[in-house]
Amino acid sequence: MAEHKGKCIVVGGGPVGTLTAVFLGRRGFHVDLYEARSDIRSAENVSGRSINLALSVRGLSALKHGGIEERIRSIGIPMHSRYIHTDKGSYTIPYGKKGQYLLSTDRLELNRQLLSVAEKSENVNLYFEHKLVNCDTRIPSATFQKAGSEITKTGDVLIGCDGAYSAVRRQMLKGRMDFSQFYIEHGYKELCIPPTADGEYAMPPNHLHIWPRHEYMLIALPNLDKSFTCTLFMPFSKYEKIVTGNDVIDFFNVNFNDVVPLIGDSLLRTSFFELPPLPLVTVKCSPFHHGKTALLLGDAAHAVVPFYGQGLNAGLEDALIFDGLVDKFGCDFEQIVPKFSEVRVKAAHAIADLSLYNYMEMRSHVATPWFLLRKKVDGFLNFLFPSSFIPRYSMVTFTRIPYDQALKRAKVQDKIVDNGIIIAGGLMLTAIAFAAYKTDWKSFDLSNLTLDRVIEKAKHLW
């Protein structure tokens, strides 16, 4: 495998760029990977801009292909269910079948491990503190700024894995590329629930904790050090009204009453203001390539809101799919690059839409009995028809069915199940009414009982 087939320039040393470099290096390409920041393995403070990470089947499949799935599993914490905290109490909703779980993973540690694997690959060179200032997607070439001076590199393919605010993409946008960026009104802020005084988890650890409050939402994922990383999602307009420590405490007392003792009054007062709330963007592009030898992967091609936990999973799956194309087409990047757009654009658009949909679901729906009933019916149908009926969440999270196909199948299933539940409910009510009518008809006024009213009532009740 040592023979060099061609030269690849990878921009961005996050998990997607690094894994892509590992794959290409393993296939005998010479890979130069450029990262704007310094090496996170030696840096002391890394700005915590990332929402903590729930790896699932797509991401884990890619890591397995890279030979480091086991290593990552050993540093992750399985989360088998959602742990819903409501005003009235708490309950859990499993994510899938027995044995299916999300893996709460330290994003930085994952990145560090991948960088170390890449570094060991004889064909991969890592260059840190190289900031992309320009690129020419036709050659392709890329110009980086390093300690004040500029260097230009050319290669056979240029792969932009430089995230949601991709500099490679900014250059590509000058060409004929469809593109949209869309911000939701919510911003996020990370907080920390430390271990208890006796060094234990403050809440059950094998869950993703959710405090759904319709307009706001708080989630918490467990860390290996027995802390939880919390993320608050709230409209920017609301953040602006919280300006003092007392405002924070008041806000939490009203909305997330049970969280205040877990974080601790004084930590909450101070840590809330450490960073400003950060925006959440959805990015769609089409195609993902420009010319025939420049390509975007990961968030650079499709940034999504974090509510399906699929952002990085989709990015790592990109690397896996890309490697599949390299396997199929060999060194012919002029075939591989357009082909990647062909097979991946629709899927990326679908996960963007699914993630926005789940933003509503997590904030509001999970707190309704209707949601619980749906999950139970979904689970039952999946038990009866394991291959033909797979709940939407499971298709996205626990299979590698392309996202767009998952979305399409889910829409059909939704219709069937919703109508089924409503009709079953309606029939049941009618049967009860009929039985009552046979028994003592005078006490029942059936004049207003239409199916529409039954459905309406049923939806309100749930």
Add this chain to the structure above:
Amino acid sequence: MAEHKGKCIVVGGGPVGTLTAVFLGRRGFHVDLYEARSDIRSAENVSGRSINLALSVRGLSALKHGGIEERIRSIGIPMHSRYIHTDKGSYTIPYGKKGQYLLSTDRLELNRQLLSVAEKSENVNLYFEHKLVNCDTRIPSATFQKAGSEITKTGDVLIGCDGAYSAVRRQMLKGRMDFSQFYIEHGYKELCIPPTADGEYAMPPNHLHIWPRHEYMLIALPNLDKSFTCTLFMPFSKYEKIVTGNDVIDFFNVNFNDVVPLIGDSLLRTSFFELPPLPLVTVKCSPFHHGKTALLLGDAAHAVVPFYGQGLNAGLEDALIFDGLVDKFGCDFEQIVPKFSEVRVKAAHAIADLSLYNYMEMRSHVATPWFLLRKKVDGFLNFLFPSSFIPRYSMVTFTRIPYDQALKRAKVQDKIVDNGIIIAGGLMLTAIAFAAYKTDWKSFDLSNLTLDRVIEKAKHLW
């Protein structure tokens, strides 16, 4: 009016930027206008990137407010109707009522006139060959490159009127702004139909000539020098197949047979390859401002495809609406700037969608009897109810009803008219069938006559 109220930086010396500068100067603001290109009034060759221009009520209202409507009318040519060229012959379809027309105008000449007006304004300074390299929307300030050196200017408001590929917008996009750019598969290419040998127009001049060919479309607008400027719209994939002069002639002979003698064989062969086909982009943003003192106007805020002839009309209307807000709120740009987004974003999104819709309509629908019938019914209803029923095209072109309201009203009207025509047609057919049945029932098989079939048949016939 000579007292200086504040300093405005306008980026872009096209018609929108120049008219905005004129308006602001007249209200006593100090205005610095920066244009990247050299002064088009002295330049010999100006690259012809612009589709020729059909001014209508919105643009003309803005020019009137600027005091130069009459001057522009004197250099324009009224186009009262579409002149449709089909394989089988030609016919005209009026744009509106008697006296309503589009004004075919030389875009460069309009720009020249506006620059001269701006130059005479004592509060406006024009700076050419100043290319924006950076701006800070919070101060606001803008840095320009002029002959190798950079200069930075600060002001009270920064207005980006620098077109569909706006450099001001590129800076704003780094903030939290929703944005999309979307390319249609068609590119355009301008050609020229010269005057005839005896110096006359080669076709009737008071029309917008259209050769609708479904996948392709050719249009022609009259110029003062008795030539026509033609624009060909065609998928890029098709352009790629036309590589020699013979290919051009073959293509025109098959598709635009009657145009070949008008342009002339040899001119067509050469001029076709003078410039590559150019892309057509739709740009949507929301909001149009960043911070409280930086704002986009015109194509920078909302580029649309040219099929409704509204691109520049919408841009000039921006300037008019902006001046209305300045009139209302005085020097308070922190109020004016967000207010402009509030009143204008929806309208801009609507004209983008309307323009894409008209792309279908011009290529295909105008060539169908259904379209002709619709126009006649629309005209009749407008005659009966002049203020409550205004055809979509007329609302967009001959009124200043906000585009989004026009779109909403048009959707309701469309439903009424389409259903009305279909029901009337169905009733008529039924009546005929019934009459025939009464006369000689044996010769009629009515067993398959359902309303659905009648409608289906009617739609196919038209």
